[in-house]
Amino acid sequence: MLRRLLAASLPRLAPAARILPHRPAAYACDVLVARGAFVSSWRRYSxxxxxxxxxxxxxxxxxxxxxxxxxxxxxxxxxxxxxxxxxxxxxxxxxxxxxxxxxxxxxxxxxxxxxxxxxxxxxxxxxxxxxxxxxxxxxxxxxxxxxxNPMLRIQYILEHEGFPITEDDSGGDPEILHETMEYHEMIDEADTPEKLQAIGSEISEKIETVMEEITTLVGQKRWEDSKKAAVRLKYLLGIRTALSGQGFEH
Ligand SMILES: [Zn+2]
Known part of the structure; x- marks a missing residue:
């Protein structure tokens, strides 16, 4: 409870606290309490x-x-x-x-x-x-x-609603693919822990944003848009996994 109150009282968590590669279970909750605006809806929905x-x-x-x-x-x-x-x-x-x-x-x-x-x-x-x-x-x-697990959860919801993510959805968006490739190159080229840390913070922020987007879109039952956001989440989580592979820790 203290953690929740603390998180809710801060406009944003410190970057280190937002990188949670080993805590997928808590992530959805953390994201939603991380921003004051979401606290009321989080309580109502959950x-x-x-x-x-x-x-x-x-x-x-x-x-x-x-x-x-x-x-x-x-x-x-x-x-x-x-x-x-x-x-x-x-x-x-x-x-x-x-x-x-x-x-x-x-x-x-x-x-x-x-x-x-x-x-x-x-x-x-x-x-x-x-x-x-x-x-x-x-x-x-x-x-x-x-x-x-947020990724498995949104996949399940989309399946349940009759909008499963297909191979075409996963590989089809050139913009997402381009962004992903650029990040993987940046990770390969990062030669200091600080550079990895910076990429990690950026990715965590993007994950947080896309999770909020998915929450909103699902709440509005906009399934096609939810699916697009879910594909983006998948790629971002993949980048975070690649960062963990480089020894990046929160
Ligand atoms: Zn009985």
Whole structure:
């Protein structure tokens, strides 16, 4: 909480703090709290979905402890509903903005679900229960991995909305390709840590900007524009990976 308040009170984070190659999970949240203007929308969008009524167990009718078909009263365990979004599964709101994500709430929800399907809980509760719980567990892990990573999250949202990023989208924009090539050359030619640091700061700033753009575009359901911004994010993240390969650390 202190970190959030601190971040929100600063117009911009210090450059070093904005380069987060090892913290993809926290990035979306950090970006959104980094600028005061986004704090209110971040709070509004990122609340876990509490409004959905709790489902009940089909076997004993007890309220289920999570969105999972797993009852910790009678040890009924079912299969995941393929119609559920990853957001549904992890108890996060898809509307009004599936891209805006409170990383901390997501992590807490993930941990809570993993406790529900933990093998120890299902051991000795009947034939096939542990295996069924493990199947749910794999589904939760897959959903969490998609949602905690901004790039995978926007790819998932675009797919879900019927606008998947294709090969053509990824390789088609000459402007992005040109910019990317220039950065890769700059990284190759950078002969001091200061030069790498400068490139890193520039890239982090661009990533921050494009993440804000994606948040806005997704909120407005402008899927084609969201896709273009997502492709740009992909290239920028690639440049940041190249920087990490050069020993650049935050
Ligand atoms: Zn039950």
């Amino acid at each position: 609340a876990p979905s509490a409004e959905r009524p709790a489902a009940t167990c089909p076997q004993c009718s007890a309220p289920l402890p999570s969105a999972l078909p797993a009852c910790t009263q009678c040890y009924f365990v079912g299969k995941l509903d393929p119609a559920h979004t990853y957001h549904d599964l992890l108890g996060m709101s898809y509307e009004p903005n599936p891209f805006a994500m409170d990383s901390e709430a997501l992590k807490q929800s993930y941990r809570r679900l993993m406790r529900v399907v933990h093998p120890d809980r299902w051991h000795g509760k009947g034939e096939g229960k542990v295996e069924a719980a493990q199947t749910l567990s794999s589904g939760i892990v897959a959903a969490y991995q998609k949602l905690e």
